[in-house]
Amino acid sequence: MKIVPRPISGASLVSDYLAAREPALGFYGGLRPDRLDSYRAKTLEVEPHFDRAARERLAAHLGGGGEDARERLRSFVEEGGFAVTTGQQPGLLGGPLFELYKALSAAALARRLQGALGRPVIPVFWLATQDHDWEEVRRTHLPDMDNELASVELALPEGMPAHSFHQPELSDALPEARTRLLEALPTTDFSEPYRAMLDESHGEARGLADAEEALLQQLLAPAGVFILRPDRADPARAALPVLLAELSEASERETAVGERGRALEEAGYALQVPLMAGGVNLFVSTDRGRERLFRTEDGGFHTRGSDRRIPLSELRELVQADPARLTPNVLLRPVVESTLVPTLAYVAGPGETAYFPQTAPLFAAAGRTPPIVHPRLSAVLIESKVEKVVEKFGLELDQLSRPHHELAGDLTRDEIPSEVRSAIGGLRGELARRCREVADAVAKVDPTLKGSVDGVRRQGFSALDDLEKKVTQALKRENEIALQQLEKAQLHLFPQGTPQERVISPFYYLFRYGHGLFEELEASAESALLPSAAAPDSERPPASAGSTG
Numbered sequence: 347m348k349i350v351p352r353p354i355s356g357a358s359l360v361s362d363y364l365a366a367r368e369p370a371l372g373f374y375g376g377l378r379p380d381r382l383d384s385y386r387a388k389t390l391e392v393e394p395h396f397d398r399a400a401r402e403r404l405a406a407h408l409g410g411g412g413e414d415a416r417e418r419l420r421s422f423v424e425e426g427g428f429a430v431t432t433g434q435q436p437g438l439l440g441g442p443l444f445e446l447y448k449a450l451s452a453a454a455l456a457r458r459l460q461g462a463l464g465r466p467v468i469p470v471f472w473l474a475t476q477d478h479d480w481e482e483v484r485r486t487h488l489p490d491m492d493n494e495l496a497s498v499e500l501a502l503p504e505g506m507p508a509h510s511f512h513q514p515e516l517s518d519a520l521p522e523a524r525t526r527l528l529e530a531l532p533t534t535d536f537s538e539p540y541r542a543m544l545d546e547s548h549g550e551a552r553g554l555a556d557a558e559e560a561l562l563q564q565l566l567a568p569a570g571v572f573i574l575r576p577d578r579a580d581p582a583r584a585a586l587p588v589l590l591a592e593l594s595e596a597s598e599r600e601t602a603v604g605e606r607g608r609a610l611e612e613a614g615y616a617l618q619v620p621l622m623a624g625g626v627n628l629f630v631s632t633d634r635g636r637e638r639l640f641r642t643e644d645g646g647f648h649t650r651g652s653d654r655r656i657p658l659s660e661l662r663e664l665v666q667a668d669p670a671r672l673t674p675n676v677l678l679r680p681v682v683e684s685t686l687v688p689t690l691a692y693v694a695g696p697g698e699t700a701y702f703p704q705t706a707p708l709f710a711a712a713g714r715t716p717p718i719v720h721p722r723l724s725a726v727l728i729e730s731k732v733e734k735v736v737e738k739f740g741l742e743l744d745q746l747s748r749p750h751h752e753l754a755g756d757l758t759r760d761e762i763p764s765e766v767r768s769a770i771g772g773l774r775g776e777l778a779r780r781c782r783e784v785a786d787a788v789a790k791v792d793p794t795l796k797g798s799v800d801g802v803r804r805q806g807f808s809a810l811d812d813l814e815k816k817v818t819q820a821l822k823r824e825n826e827i828a829l830q831q832l833e834k835a836q837l838h839l840f841p842q843g844t845p846q847e848r849v850i851s852p853f854y855y856l857f858r859y860g861h862g863l864f865e866e867l868e869a870s871a872e873s874a875l876l877p878s879a880a881a882p883d884s885e886r887p888p889a890s891a892g893s894t895g
Contacts, residue, residue, distance in 0.1 A: 347859055348728045349870050350743070354721045356696030359615040363699065364721065369613045373703035379691065379720040380876035382462055388690045389428060389463065391715055396688040398423060404687060407581050408470065408572040410563035418570065422466045430456040431683060432693035432722065433472030435479065436511050436558030438486045438500050439527050439548065440565060443847040443855075444695060447723040449562075450871040452693040453569040455720055458875055459690060468572055470687055471562065475512040475555035475577045476673040478629075478636040483511070483554070487841060488854040490530040493834050495841050498526045498851075500554070508635035510673065512555035512577040520557050524548035531853060536860025540853055565852075568861070569868060576682070582669035585682045588712055589628060589672045593661060595711065596626045596641050602707035603627075603677065610703060618701035619677055627678040627708065630661070631671040638675070676701065681708045684717060691718040723871040726839060726846055727855055735835040738828070747840040750833050757832075758821045766817060770810055777806045 355361055362370030366378055377384040405419040421427065432452040434445045452469040460467040480502060490496035501519045524544050531537065547561035555577065562573055576582060592599060600621075607617050626639040630649060637649035639656075646657045656664075665672040674682050680702070683689060694702065702719050709716050726743060728736070736746070739757060746753070781803040788795040822829060841849045855863055 347730070347855070347863060347866075348733060349866055350726045350728060351870055351874050352724045352726060352743075354696045354699070354724045357616055357618065357700045359610070359618075359703065360696050360699045363719070370615070373610065373613070373615075373706070374719060375706070375715055377718045379718050384718055385459055385463065385690055388718055389465070392428060392684075392688045392690060393426070395685075395714065396426075398426075401427065401688070403580070403584065404574075407578065407686070408574055409559065410471075410566060410571060410573040411468075412567040412570045414570070415572070418466065418468060419572075422468050425466050427466030427468060428459070428463075428688045428690045429468050429470045430459065430691045430693060430720075431470045431472055431687055431689045431717070433474055433683075435474045435477045435483050436555050437483045438523060438554070439498065439544065440558070440561055440852055441483070441486065442849055443727070443852050444722070444724070446565070446852045446867070447725065447847060447871065448693055448695065449566050449571050450569055450868050451720070451722040451874070453566075453571050454868065454871040454875055455691060455693060458872075467690065469570065470572045470574050470689075471566065472683055472687075473555065473559055473562065473573055473575050474679075475559075475575050476510045476629075476636075476670070478508045478510050480506075480508065480511075486527065486851045487849050488527070488530055488851045489838055489841075491532060493837070495837055496526075496530040498523050498530070507633070510577065510631060510636050512553060512575070512670075513631075515551060515553050517551050520548045520552060520554065521550060527851070527853065531857045534857055534860075536862075537857040539861075540856050544853070568864060574687070576673075576686075577670050579670070581686060584686055585674075586665065586669050586672075588678070588682050588685050589665070589674065590662065591711065592627055592674075592678060592708075593647075593658060596647075599627065599708060599711060600625070600641075602711070603704065606704055606707050615703075617704065618697060619704055627675045629673045629675060630656070630664070631673070636673065677705050678708055680705050680716065681712050681714070684709070684714055685712065689717040691720045692716075693722050694719050695722055720876065721874075723867075723874045724847060725867070725870055725874075729838065729858075732835045732838050735831045736839075739832060743839065746836045747843055747845075749843065750836055753836070754822065754829050754832065755818065757829075758818050758825060762814070762817055762821065770814055774807065774810055777803065777810075781806075 353364070355364075359370055359373070363374055364379075366380070371378065377388060401423045405423055408419065411418060430452045432448040434441065434448060437445055440446070449469070449471050452471065456467045456469040484500040484502065486498050488496055488498075500516070500523050502516070506514065528541065528544065543561060543564045547564070548557045555575065559573055559575060562571075566573075574581065576585065604621055607621055610617060622640075624640045626641060626647065628639045629636045630639055631637075632649060632652060632654065634649075634652050637651045639647045640650060642648055642655060646655060647661060648655045661672070680692065692698070692702070699719050699721065702716055705716055736743070781799055784802075785796050785799040788799060839846050
């Protein structure tokens with residue numbers, strides 16, 4: 347097994363930020379993820395907002411963290427610790443690989459910063475249980491034992507409202523999904539601990555959020571990652587001041603966010619999160635599910651789905667009784683997180699990195715500044731059987747993202763024997779020359795006959811194209827086994843044309859390679875950290891952005 351790290355990239359804003367180019371860097375507050383002095387400056391910004399009591403409250407909300415969690419939290423409280431955060435929706439059965447990469451990157455950065463800053467720094471995974479995009483999380487994929495891409499899908503009740511992930515219990519749906527995943531996985535010397543994790547977390551009827559929390563606490567325990575669920579009563583109530591301020595100042599916030607968006611666009615950067623006229627950065631839970639709030643002309647609000655009108659006073663009463671019913675959107679969520687967690691850095695994928703500059707006005711309204719955005723590990727896992735195929739064809743990894751029929755066609759065309767290619771090319775040239783001679787000759791008899799000669803030339807060229815295709819098809823038949831191997835390699839590295847890390851379940855690899863692979867991924871996350879924490883205050887060239895999904 348080979349782990350090939352690949353720098354994240356995305357929009358030009360992301361590339362410019364990671365290369366420390368202006369004006370992008372200014373949209374991230376001028377703080378660089380590759381400089382230790384940026385993290386030191388961030389501690390001075392965060393410190394005034396978190397006393398011992400605030401850290402004690404956070405410690406009480408956190409789950410997981412591994413065997414020494416209690417001692418680490420004690421140090422975090424008593425010594426005035428900080429955090430590196432990351433997060434993701436609760437993907438089915440652990441989600442795709444990049445969810446694991448984010449958590450391991452946060453743990454690695456926390457360890458580095460703790461050593462460099464001389465203060466406790468804990469990694470916290472924000473499990474986005476308040477989100478509601480079920481279509482995005484209800485499937486996981488893996489190559490099955492027949493080397494086909496298997497899709498495991500969570501069966502949802504027909505007509506189920508778009509409730510947040512923490513709300514509905516899913517009857518037998520989660521155990522059934524777990525069974526289908528296990529059927530696609532082999533029994534190996536390494537599989538039993540991971541099978542037990544899946545059995546314990548998804549073996550009975552429960553909600554998706556509960557199942558994923560239980561799974562991640564076990565899976566991430568060796569890395570010491572803590573889990574924070576914002577839907578729990580205490581964190582939800584602690585977030586209320588930020589949410590209620592957004593309600594009270596919705597119009598002003600919309601104006602400020604709009605101005606920030608225009609500044610980004612004028613600098614040549616596209617907005618990652620589109621802005622909606624009248625939109626509030628909040629959702630409210632109703633009997634129809636989680637609905638976006640919009641302002642009304644009379645100072646109240648209405649929901650986007652049911653168009654129910656709710657006065658501000660009624661909303662306040664509603665959420666005071668049940669704080670979890672009011673939840674932030676993607677732009678306000680980091681602000682809520684930074685009021686609950688003393689966050690120095692957020693470990694992000696390319697999409698998150700692109701939207702963080704849009705959050706600055708909301709942080710400012712809360713009297714805070716955004717955390718430093720550090721890129722997560724991005725990597726391709728290449729099994730030896732796949733590596734042999736890639737080497738056989740002499741391909742670069744990115745070439746394998748192309749549709750198979752296109753790649754196979756190009757490879758077989760390249761393999762047409764030179765004498766065949768030369769002969770067909772010569773015949774094309776001779777046909778073109780002879781057709782010109784005939785056209786000149788018949789033009790003296792009747793100029794209109796030139797069109798007929800052109801038709802003969804086109805028919806001849808078409809026939810030669812058909813001949814070349816037949817030669818290619820003959821080569822394809824001859825190379826059928828090799829091309830089948832190529833197709834399987836593409837399935838492992840770019841399933842459905844998408845980067846492996848965004849599709850395939852980590853359990854496909856953990857069942858086969860065990861905790862040793864987990865440790866290698868931890869080491870890869872450590873190696874992929876930007877130079878900041880490795881060499882204090884040294885001037886390092888900025889990290890360059892590469893290509894990945």
